[in-house]
Amino acid sequence: MAKKKHTHSTGTPATTLLDREAVPYTVHSYTHDPAAPSYGLEAAEALGVEPAVVFKTLLVATGEPGAGALAVGIVPVHRSLDLKAMAAALGLKKVEMADPAAAERRTGYVRGGISPLAQRHRSRTVLDASALDAGTIYVSGGHRGLELALDPADLQRLTEAHVEHIAGP
Known part of the structure; x- marks a missing residue:
């Protein structure tokens, strides 16, 4: 996969991180429909790829104090x-979906455009x-209508992600 610079006038924190780390990636933009019922499924359809290879970034509230209060x-x-x-992967008994406003504050991105990369x-x-x-x-890639294609091993390394089966039905 060839490295492609961000095509908008300014990069996002996610593309800036990928460029700085010299990670190969491609940028895929599409026109976001505000009426779309699912940001992720909209992205898969717009890009013409299987939903199984398009990943969404969700935040959960852990119930822990301070910096550990949210996880991705x-x-x-x-x-x-x-x-x-997800709770088991974090070594916890229970987690719940985070408040969208808290997720936006924590990541620096807007709902529907939260990148797992370069969060605040x-x-x-x-x-x-x-x-x-x-x-x-x-x-x-950091806003609605912007997806980044990359090797999952690079995503894991850059986010320091723990890998577990956390997807439900």
């Missing part, structure tokens, strides 16, 4: 996040094991 789960867009599996504050991250079955996966 990265799962395919056509699946849900299994909260019990680093959080513990768990990547669904299915990502490693694909040669290339797509993740948000």
Whole structure:
């Protein structure tokens, strides 16, 4: 996969990180439809790829104090996040989906455009094991309508993600 510079006038924190780390990636832009019921499925359809290789970034509330209060789960867009599996991966009894406003504050990105890369504050991250079955996966580039294609091993390394089966049905 050839490295491609971000095509917009300014890069996002995610593309800046990938450039700085010399990680091969490609940028894929599409026109986001505000009426789309699912940001991730919209991205897969717009890019013409299987939903199994497009991953969404979800934040969970851990119930822990301070910096550990939120954690990141990265799962395919056509699946849900299994909260019990996510809690177990974090060594916790329970987690719940984070408040969207808290997720935006924590990551510096807007809902529907939260990238797992270069978030404002680093959080513990768990990547669904299915990502490693694909040669290339797509993740948000930092805003709605922008996806980045990269090797899942690079995503795992850059986010320091723990790999577990966390995707539900």
